[in-house]
Amino acid sequence: MSSPPSDARTLTYGQALLEAARQEMARDAGVFIMGLGVDDAKGMYGTTANLHKEFGADRCFDTPLAEDAMTGVAIGAALAGMRPIHVHQRMDFLLLCMNQLVNMAAKSSYMFSGAVSVPLVVRAIIGRSWGQGAQHSQAFHSYFMHVPGLKIFAPTTPYDAKGAMIAAIRDPNPVVFMEHRMLYSFKGIVPEAAYEVPFGRARLLTHGKHVTIVAVSYMVAEALRAKHLLEEVGIEAEVIDPVSLAPLDIDTIVTSVSRTGRLLVVDTSWLTCGFSGEILALALERLGGKQAFQAKRMGYAPTPCPTTKPLENVFYPNARTIALAAHAMVKGEGASWKIEVQEPREIAEFKGPF
Amino acid sequence: MKNNDPSISADTIARFYKQIRRIRRVEETVIDLYPTDKIKSPVHLSIGQESVSVAVCEALRPTDVVFGTYRGHALYLAKYGDMKAMMAELYGKADGCARGKAGSMHLVDMKVGMMGTSAIVATSISQAAGYAFALKQRKSDAIVACFYGEGAMDEGAWHETMNFAALKKLPVLFVCENNGYAIYSSVKDRMSSVNICARSESYGIPAARIENGDTRKLYAKVQSDAAAIRAGSGPRVIEAMTCRWRDHVGPGEDRVHRYRPDAELNAWIAADEMKKLGELLPATKRAEIDRDVEAELAAAITFAEQSPYPEDREIYDHVFAAE
Numbered sequence: 001m002s003s004p005p006s007d008a009r010t011l012t013y014g015q016a017l018l019e020a021a022r023q024e025m026a027r028d029a030g031v032f033i034m035g036l037g038v039d040d041a042k043g044m045y046g047t048t049a050n051l052h053k054e055f056g057a058d059r060c061f062d063t064p065l066a067e068d069a070m071t072g073v074a075i076g077a078a079l080a081g082m083r084p085i086h087v088h089q090r091m092d093f094l095l096l097c098m099n100q101l102v103n104m105a106a107k108s109s110y111m112f113s114g115a116v117s118v119p120l121v122v123r124a125i126i127g128r129s130w131g132q133g134a135q136h137s138q139a140f141h142s143y144f145m146h147v148p149g150l151k152i153f154a155p156t157t158p159y160d161a162k163g164a165m166i167a168a169i170r171d172p173n174p175v176v177f178m179e180h181r182m183l184y185s186f187k188g189i190v191p192e193a194a195y196e197v198p199f200g201r202a203r204l205l206t207h208g209k210h211v212t213i214v215a216v217s218y219m220v221a222e223a224l225r226a227k228h229l230l231e232e233v234g235i236e237a238e239v240i241d242p243v244s245l246a247p248l249d250i251d252t253i254v255t256s257v258s259r260t261g262r263l264l265v266v267d268t269s270w271l272t273c274g275f276s277g278e279i280l281a282l283a284l285e286r287l288g289g290k291q292a293f294q295a296k297r298m299g300y301a302p303t304p305c306p307t308t309k310p311l312e313n314v315f316y317p318n319a320r321t322i323a324l325a326a327h328a329m330v331k332g333e334g335a336s337w338k339i340e341v342q343e344p345r346e347i348a349e350f351k352g353p354f
Numbered sequence: 355m356k357n358n359d360p361s362i363s364a365d366t367i368a369r370f371y372k373q374i375r376r377i378r379r380v381e382e383t384v385i386d387l388y389p390t391d392k393i394k395s396p397v398h399l400s401i402g403q404e405s406v407s408v409a410v411c412e413a414l415r416p417t418d419v420v421f422g423t424y425r426g427h428a429l430y431l432a433k434y435g436d437m438k439a440m441m442a443e444l445y446g447k448a449d450g451c452a453r454g455k456a457g458s459m460h461l462v463d464m465k466v467g468m469m470g471t472s473a474i475v476a477t478s479i480s481q482a483a484g485y486a487f488a489l490k491q492r493k494s495d496a497i498v499a500c501f502y503g504e505g506a507m508d509e510g511a512w513h514e515t516m517n518f519a520a521l522k523k524l525p526v527l528f529v530c531e532n533n534g535y536a537i538y539s540s541v542k543d544r545m546s547s548v549n550i551c552a553r554s555e556s557y558g559i560p561a562a563r564i565e566n567g568d569t570r571k572l573y574a575k576v577q578s579d580a581a582a583i584r585a586g587s588g589p590r591v592i593e594a595m596t597c598r599w600r601d602h603v604g605p606g607e608d609r610v611h612r613y614r615p616d617a618e619l620n621a622w623i624a625a626d627e628m629k630k631l632g633e634l635l636p637a638t639k640r641a642e643i644d645r646d647v648e649a650e651l652a653a654a655i656t657f658a659e660q661s662p663y664p665e666d667r668e669i670y671d672h673v674f675a676a677e
Contacts, residue, residue: 032491058491063518064514064517064518064521066514066517066518068480068510068511068514069479069483069510069511069514069515069518070480070514071480072477072478072479072481072483072484072511072515073480073481073483073484073487073515073518074484075480075484076480076481076482076483076484076485076486076487076488077484077485077487077488077491078484079469079484079485080485080488080489081488082488082491084484099474099477100480103472103474103477104472104474104477104481108470109672109673109674109675110455110672110673111452111455111456111460111462111470112452112455112456112460112462112470112672113452113453113456113671113672114671114672114675114676115451115452115462115464115470116462116469116470116675117675118675119675148673149673151674172674172675172676173674173675
């Protein structure tokens with residue numbers, strides 16, 4: 001996978017998404033953006049800011065509060081050959097789109113044996129902190145991974161956000177594009193010229209011989225912080241960001257686990273019937289009988305997300321709990337390790353309302 | 355019986371008759387074939403409802419696009435979808451319109467603007483609006499016709515779509531095929547107020563009701579509505595009263611379920627549009643059409659019988675579209 005040169009400019013995650021949309025809208029008159037609030041003064045955290053002024057009100061427009069029909073409208077436009085980007089301020093609202101996404105978008109190419117395609121991007125932002133509560137914090141990638149015919153991106157860095165967005169727009173299939181609110185302020189090197197980050201290619205972010213940590217979306221940031229903590233006690237973690245959840249690059253994960261003998265999966269969602277269990281199952285099928293390995297899953301507590309901060313702190317994995325879990329895998333359950341970790345800046349400084 | 359509408363030519367009447375006859379004979383043949391189990395697919399027959407699809411499609415242009423439902427045989431054939439490919443699809447064969455992956459409920463023929471149909475009630479209505487949005491963006495002079503049963507109006511998606519289509523003045527003609535029943539549930543038991551036109555008009559969309567499945571009146575109404583829509587009027591709704599003669603699903607008789615009075619069904623059968631239109635034609639012309647339809651049908655059955663089944667490896671084809 002290509003990597004950015006070191007002397008390039010930096011953008012935030014949100015600015016990278018805006019640049020991807022602008023460049024693709026300029027390149028292809030069929031690309032348009034729709035969603036509640038995409039043309040308001042806030043411009044979806046800046047990711048759609050002023051696109052309606054630049055490209056016209058019919059290429060970046062507000063919608064009625066009608067997620068079901070608006071998803072159908074987007075699919076219908078895609079069937080006609082356009083490339084809609086349907087934006088949802090929180091992923092929670094995708095439950096109102098499930099019929100159209102699962103029964104229609106995911107199956108149209110197959111049911112009609114390639115007579116049609118649905119080049120659709122559904123942007124879904126996962127919320128967290130400052131009181132988001134039970135209905136503004138959910139991540140449903142496992143639901144969508146279950147369904148053949150859907151692709152899923154969950155980029156973590158500004159570089160991947162831009163490249164994955166461009167790849168998603170250009171892909172002839174329906175793509176669920178997961179963004180995390182806590183990633184929006186992250187800065188990174190982003191080339192100005194358009195480029196694609198490919199589907200089905202994971203990123204091996206750090207090399208290490210003791211434990212493989214596979215993390216999703218914002219949990220990649222926490223896993224990298226855990227990796228630095230683990231270094232202090234001589235544990236080397238190999239952190240993998242799948243970037244593309246469907247199709248999934250299981251080869252990179254399995255190759256790493258075959259080296260480390262330990263697999264820790266940290267999800268941005270619940271564990272039961274989810275992404276983390278799927279990774280373990282795939283690794284077991286590949287390595288079972290050939291190589292034993294330790295495995296552990298981490299994710300949301302098995303509860304709805306509580307609103308109050310102290311309970312919310314318990315709800316999510318963080319750098320400290322990830323480091324402790326990896327430490328226990330490597331050193332044994334009984335090994336004691338006292339660590340103090342400050343709350344990450346993006347959470348401590350985040351003041352809503354959204 | 356005489357053709358008392360001079361604006362509709364004898365040739366047009368002959369086309370109406372032929373199209374309804376094609377649909378009727380295909381479905382009667384499906385009923386005959388069903389006990390052989392060669393058609394392993396649930397079928398939702400259009401017998402009795404053919405005139406709506408035929409009248410609308412005859413008034414449209416070939417470049418216009420139609421969205422329909424799982425009761426879609428009539429629409430597929432009325433839009434001049436390939437009969438051979440349809441029959442092979444019902445047989446689950448590789449020469450079917452979707453290589454056997456669709457069956458009766460998901461017929462498709464993009465060459466003639468027949469969009470694939472859905473088995474989930476009301477799901478194609480919003481897609482039709484989306485397609486119309488794309489046509490408007492491109493300044494195309496084509497329009498979309500979107501067919502749904504009155505049962506679809508129970509769904510929230512219908513209401514959401516009417517609002518958006520009216521808001522954006524989309525080039526779409528909504529055709530409500532009101533046969534009075536969703537499976538066996540009467541519209542009176544489902545709608546707080548059975549006034550389909552008023553419901554549509556409440557979204558600012560002009561709506562009109564055509565009684566008795568009247569092919570000629572429907573045709574004339576669609577001609578004027580389509581012209582208005584092409585000129586930028588925004589959407590229109592037509593409520594086409596019609597009747598499903600057969601069971602909701604499968605080849606069986608409908609009356610055995612005893613959910614509606616026999617007299618209601620008998621009256622519709624007595625007023626059969628195919629019979630009425632046929633009587634407007636000279637006997638020799640009618641016989642010629644009947645012969646042509648039988649020949650086309652026989653060729654379609656032979657084609658389906660002789661087509662191979664898809665290879666096992668095809669199961670993985672088209673899960674994703676290739677660019």
